Amino acid sequence: MELNESEKLKEVRENLIAHAKKSALYKNVEATNGHIVFGRGSDEAKVLFIGEAPGFSENKEGKPFVGRSGKLLGGWVKELCLSEADYAVMNVVPIIPLTSEGKIRAPTEDEINYFLPLTKKMMEKIAPKIIVPLGRSAGSIFSKSLALGEVKRYDGYKLFFIYHPAYYLRNGADGINDLRNLKKLLKEIENEEGSKKQLTLDKF
Numbered sequence: 001m002e003l004n005e006s007e008k009l010k011e012v013r014e015n016l017i018a019h020a021k022k023s024a025l026y027k028n029v030e031a032t033n034g035h036i037v038f039g040r041g042s043d044e045a046k047v048l049f050i051g052e053a054p055g056f057s058e059n060k061e062g063k064p065f066v067g068r069s070g071k072l073l074g075g076w077v078k079e080l081c082l083s084e085a086d087y088a089v090m091n092v093v094p095i096i097p098l099t100s101e102g103k104i105r106a107p108t109e110d111e112i113n114y115f116l117p118l119t120k121k122m123m124e125k126i127a128p129k130i131i132v133p134l135g136r137s138a139g140s141i142f143s144k145s146l147a148l149g150e151v152k153r154y155d156g157y158k159l160f161f162i163y164h165p166a167y168y169l170r171n172g173a174d175g176i177n178d179l180r181n182l183k184k185l186l187k188e189i190e191n192e193e194g195s196k197k198q199l200t201l202d203k204f
Ligand code: URA
Pocket: 051, 052, 053, 054, 055, 058, 063, 064, 065, 066, 067, 069, 070, 091
């Protein structure tokens, strides 16, 4: 089920929207006639990509990663052979962060922490096998020292860290090479699930 229609995520979605409306960032939504950006994708996702905050395209459409970074992320999803049911996308901050001149900026640590309890609730409800923080802002909620391509364990999840798609775009790269360990991890999980299924079948 799509995150925005999911019964399982209804309460956290409503809480997140109420919480966002009380945040100092909400004035950006009002000033731009934009949106609070929840998530998109499957509520049964095995891979959850977590980004930073909406950009102008996302603010306009109300969905995360629909602009240039989203296009690159779409290429990664294809490379990883993930189906629509296999993944979801969200941000650590659901509102576009803007400077006083109306330019996009990175969210502050306080802004990330303000939404952290709800970010964690979303992770818990979706319960993915793998979480992929995209870049420093998302990585910071898990560890101060994540290295590119590193796989770690965190609270029962497997964590795979990669730079933000915007970083690759800035450097004229596609990031595909840096997905190697994530591909391996997905294969391992597939194999584990396959052998579990086989064990259950063997019982009959
Ligand atoms: N960058 C992000 O971190 N999130 C988005 O939703 C879009 C761009």
